[in-house]
Amino acid sequence: MGEMNQNMTQKIKEKVEEEVNPEEIPGVITTTSNAISDFIKKTAAQDFINWGRKNSLWFMTQPMGCCGVEMIATGCAHYDTDRFGIIPRNSPRHADVMIISGYVTKKYLPALKKLWEQMASPKWIIAMGDCSISGGPFYESYSTVQNIDEIFPIDVFIPGCPPRPEALLEGFIQLQKKIAAKKDKGTNY
Ligand code: SF4
Numbered sequence: 001m002g003e004m005n006q007n008m009t010q011k012i013k014e015k016v017e018e019e020v021n022p023e024e025i026p027g028v029i030t031t032t033s034n035a036i037s038d039f040i041k042k043t044a045a046q047d048f049i050n051w052g053r054k055n056s057l058w059f060m061t062q063p064m065g066c067c068g069v070e071m072i073a074t075g076c077a078h079y080d081t082d083r084f085g086i087i088p089r090n091s092p093r094h095a096d097v098m099i100i101s102g103y104v105t106k107k108y109l110p111a112l113k114k115l116w117e118q119m120a121s122p123k124w125i126i127a128m129g130d131c132s133i134s135g136g137p138f139y140e141s142y143s144t145v146q147n148i149d150e151i152f153p154i155d156v157f158i159p160g161c162p163p164r165p166e167a168l169l170e171g172f173i174q175l176q177k178k179i180a181a182k183k184d185k186g187t188n189y
Pocket of ligand 1: 065066067068101102103128129131132137161
């Protein structure tokens with residue numbers, strides 16, 4: 001009797017699986033990870049997530065060279081970065097964006113790498129000033145790191161010595177555009 005019931009149940013299950021394909025029922029999404037990832041790709045969900053990300057870029061306050069002073073000024077009331085969702089945070093655990101604001105000495109590089117690793121993904125990184133991009137006035141110096149883009153996945157470069165707060169703000173706006181266009185490096189990091 002028990003075996004008969006089992007066979008019946010198995011037959012009903014097979015029949016249902018044969019006739020009902022959940023993927024073909026409009027509005028029904030199977031709860032497998034593939035289905036969720038397909039849903040995100042095929043719908044505007046990714047656009048919506050990116051909209052939230054680009055409008056809440058919290059940057060870490062770790063001023064480095066003289067560019068760091070401009071970075072601090074950008075965070076002050078005059079520039080009101082909050083209106084773009086750009087807010088300074090002093091913990092890497094809370095920050096989305098790291099700004100390399102000046103020269104990176106070989107001695108400081110391990111600490112900078114550690115800060116970057118402590119940030120949660122998705123995360124973005126901006127190289128601010130000639131020193132961070134190519135060494136600037138410290139080009140080929142014995143103590144500074146050159147070509148920082150070989151070490152970190154830089155999304156935006158802001159040239160200048162130092163770039164003014166307006167330039168940093170423009171850099172953030174370019175980063176927002178990259179995130180919206182899904183051309184940033186940080187989302188998939
Ligand atoms: S780019 Fe100019 S202002 Fe910025 S850290 Fe280097 S020397 Fe200082």
